[in-house]
Amino acid sequence: MENIARSIQSKYSFFDNLWQTWARNGNFLKLELKNIKWKNKPAHDGKAYVPTSIEHFANVVTHGLWIIPAVYATFELFDKSSTREQFMVALVYGSTLIFLFLVSTFFHCVFFCNSHNSLKNALHRCDRAMIYVFIAGSYFPWLQLVNTTKSLVFTSLEWLIWILAALGITYQQLYHERFKWLETLLYLVMGLGPALVVIFTGHEFNGMTELEIGGLLYIIGIGFFKSDGRIPLAHAIWHLFVVLAASVHYYAIWKHLFSTRMIVSDI
Numbered sequence: 346m347e348n349i350a351r352s353i354q355s356k357y358s359f360f361d362n363l364w365q366t367w368a369r370n371g372n373f374l375k376l377e378l379k380n381i382k383w384k385n386k387p388a389h390d391g392k393a394y395v396p397t398s399i400e401h402f403a404n405v406v407t408h409g410l411w412i413i414p415a416v417y418a419t420f421e422l423f424d425k426s427s428t429r430e431q432f433m434v435a436l437v438y439g440s441t442l443i444f445l446f447l448v449s450t451f452f453h454c455v456f457f458c459n460s461h462n463s464l465k466n467a468l469h470r471c472d473r474a475m476i477y478v479f480i481a482g483s484y485f486p487w488l489q490l491v492n493t494t495k496s497l498v499f500t501s502l503e504w505l506i507w508i509l510a511a512l513g514i515t516y517q518q519l520y521h522e523r524f525k526w527l528e529t530l531l532y533l534v535m536g537l538g539p540a541l542v543v544i545f546t547g548h549e550f551n552g553m554t555e556l557e558i559g560g561l562l563y564i565i566g567i568g569f570f571k572s573d574g575r576i577p578l579a580h581a582i583w584h585l586f587v588v589l590a591a592s593v594h595y596y597a598i599w600k601h602l603f604s605t606r607m608i609v610s611d612i
């Protein structure tokens with residue numbers, strides 16, 4: 346009887362200790378979470394926002410995790426390519442997808458380490474330039490593979506997207522971190538402009554619904570892109586919207602341009 350009582354007591358004290366440790370750790374965790382600085386003050390005009398440590402970490406992770414899946418997704422397109430044009434699209438679109446995540450992750454890593462200021466600035470410019478390149482890269486598969494009848498609109502847009510990207514990059518190199526709203530407007534014009542031309546000239550792609558959903562996700566994401574210092578982890582949330590939108594667009598390309606026979610809808 347005594348043994349049973351001792352055994353119950355020892356078990357009870359074990360659970361009691363466990364509970365106390367858990368409560369102590371819980372309090373510690375709560376305190377730690379409370380001490381984390383989730384955002385800094387918004388940047389002044391002409392200056393770049395300085396993220397907090399947790400924001401730096403989130404920025405690296407939210408794009409870094411997607412480098413390998415982007416490489417895999419590109420190989421998947423190569424695997425499904427049966428024409429020269431499809432190989433070309435897999436190469437161009439896949440490269441822009443991989444470099445988008447690669448350059449972004451590299452930039453955010455260097456920024457996090459905060460040791461190489463000139464390298465950080467150069468990578469920041471590359472990171473922003475990749476947005477223009479990636480927009481052009483996202484249009485490329487559709488304009489290249491659906492334009493079998495060589496429509497004037499599609500053929501013009503095929504050139505125009507790269508000219509717009511070059512202009513955007515030139516502007517961005519000249520006026521880096523100045524006129525920030527104009528920079529965002531340029532992203533929007535380049536992202537939405539060609540799509541509106543396609544729609545208003547009566548053309549249609551097979552994966553229009555996915556393309557519109559992806560476009561909408563990018564537009565919602567811009568709200569976070571412009572909210573550094575106002576919303577905690579805003580830039581990392583913008584990254585996640587980019588991942589989501591790019592995934593939807595990739596799915597549309599994979600499904601409509603590489604997996605099934607294309608149906609061209611032209612006038």
Ligand SMILES: [Zn+2]
Pocket residue numbers: 404449453580584
């Ligand atoms: Zn970023």
